Amino acid sequence: MEQAKIVEFMSRAAAYDPAPAVIDRIETHASFVFLAGDFAYKLKRAVRLPFLDFSTLEKRHQACLNELRLNSRTAPQLYLEVVPLAVDADGKLRLRGPGEPVDWVLVMRRFDQKGLYDLMAHEGRLKLESMRELASEVSALHRAADRTLTSDQGVAPLEAIVSEHEDVLKKLADDVFPRASADALISRTRTAMDELRPLLKHRTNTGFVRQCHGDLHLGNIVEIRGKPVLFDALEFDDRLATIDVLYDLGFLLMDLGKQHLAAHANALLNSYLDRSETANLIGLAALPLFLSMRAVIRAKVALLRAEHATPVQAAKARDQARELFELAGLFLAPHAPKLIALGGLSGSGKSTIARAIAHEIGAFPGAVIVRSDVERKRLFGVEFHATLPQSAYTPEASALVYAVCRKRARFALEGGRSVIVDAVHAKAEEREAIAALAGEYGVAFKGLWLDLPADLLKERVANRVGDVSDATPSVVSEQLSYDLGPMDFDCVETSGSVMEVAQRCLERVQQGIL
Structure with missing residues (x-):
């Protein structure tokens, strides 16, 4: 029939x-x-x-x-x-x-179409706080997903897609996309693919290529009863959905970038990294390529949609494709990574400021945040919001936590990403060690000491709800007695709004970075 x-x-x-x-x-x-x-x-x-x-x-x-x-x-x-x-x-x-x-x-x-994330993003209703829950859903899917047993699955399909993209870009040159821009994108993509091939093979062999969602963009997520639900996974070819987990996540990050939601993308990435294997930090070296490839795929879908649309709709689809091709090129533009250390006593606003400035630092979607409170919970094998005993805060335990923070920063730097390390950094040797790490990798470094009057520190800590930190006002009182030694971090006063303090910190980072 x-x-x-x-x-x-x-x-x-x-x-x-x-x-x-x-x-x-x-x-x-x-x-x-x-x-x-x-x-x-x-x-x-x-x-x-x-x-x-x-x-x-x-x-x-x-x-x-x-x-x-x-x-x-x-x-x-x-x-x-x-x-x-x-x-x-x-x-x-x-x-x-x-x-x-x-x-x-x-x-x-x-379901109610108003709950679709793409519509919520377009209308300015997509909450930054929802990215944490979204990251939890995506990471849970990836952890449970079947691993591939085919050693070339992480490379051969990507190479085929790259070749197909080259053919499309050559065909569209001087029509949808300027020829010079098309040639530049083809060259950058091929160079990135060649450089990343060993890493992609290694990630395949170590279990990071899994049967993922495969089509993870904002239009395939809906909010139901206040929580994100992933739907419409790629079903027509399991091989196309058996991909690197960061390639799967990259589609969603790219879509947020297309919607000019860099802060959302950064929050999603960092929440995902907090919940995933440490090796994903090194895998971030492939993220620019993944973002670029996803942008080209979306451009191709827009052009396919234009073939069955009215003239007005077709023109709009072609404009979207052009924007996506341009975005694909920007994702592959080189960016020199930076290392930023945020220090300060509990309640000074380190974590809040780290989240507020991270999307402004380095290549999209911004800096990786390494937080000592998170690493301490991970080190002791408890949920992030569980309260640790005092034995987890001995000098020996804290020294190990700082070493772990520097190790995660090292991995992220090796992945070509900018990094923000959020920790008290009360000891001179802790500040010296993080600065030395930047010197070891030859990246720009800036240390910021966030300062706030004692009564405000205690008030902020007392008012925390659902935070990963275990700090209390009595902990702040103890910290206030510390001998900080010579302070080589730039001091930033953190009273005022988050936006004002974030701007002050960004100015210090951008103007006085070593």
Whole structure:
């Protein structure tokens, strides 16, 4: 049966039981989605595209089953069942009917479209605080995802995509994208791929290539009851979704960058790194390439959408593609990493300021934040918000925590990223050690000592809720008795608004960096 007749049938209220008052139809290059009552019904298009093949009934059925399986990992409340569209004895189409299936439909529970992250971002409603919960969801998916057993899966597919991008860019040169810019992007991409090949192979062999979401952009995340839900994972080819976890995350970071939400992207990256394996810090060397490739993929999708759109919609899609191609080039532009150390007694605002300035430092999405409070909890194997006993704060334990912080900073610097180390740094030798690390790697360094009157320090610490730090007003009283020794960090007074203090710190970093 021609699929056009099936689409016509699914567009009528009589196809459903109970019959809905209104049916909304959404079309993409790969599917038709019918919104009817409390449910959504997805029908795969009978198409064959360069990257997917739904041309036969069997392939569409398999894709529906695979989509149900994959999305049950993150959105079991949305993905319900796969049902047949069959022709009964009277020759009538019936959903879930008897007879030989002529197509298959994935049934999902509807959600409020206003909760889609891309719409929330566009309307300025996407909260910075929600990035922490989003990072938790993404990292949980990645931890549980199946690892690949194919040694070249982390390299060969990427090389194929790079080659395909080269062909597309050459074809579009002087049309959508200036030829000089296209040639520069091709050259930078190929150079990055060549340089990163050993790292990508190593990450494959050490388990960082897994069956991920595969299509993790803002439009495939929805807020339900205040929490992010990942849906619409890539289902048509498991190989395309079996990728480096940072390539999966990179799609989401790129999309946030496209929406000019660099602070959100930085918060997401750092929250993800706090929850993932330490080796991902070195893997960040591949992030610029991953971001660039994701931008080109989105540009290609925009151009594909333009082929089936009205002239006005097509023009808008081409503009989006052009913007994404330009963004892809910017992601590959070289950036010299920096190392910033934030010191100060508990309550001085180190962590708040680190989060406020990180997206402004280094290549997008900004600096990696290494926080001693987080590393102490990780070192002792407890949840970040669990309270540690006093034995975790001995001089010996603290010396180990600072060594771990410098080790994580070292890994991030090796990954080509700028780093902010957030720790008290009360001892001169601690400040000297972090400065020496910058000298070892030949990167620019700046140390900032955040200062605040004693009564305000105690007040801030007393008012903390849900913070990873275990500091109390009595801890602040003890710290106030410390002999800080010669202070070679720049002192910054931290009373005033976060924005004002952050600006003062950025000015010190940008104007007086060593």
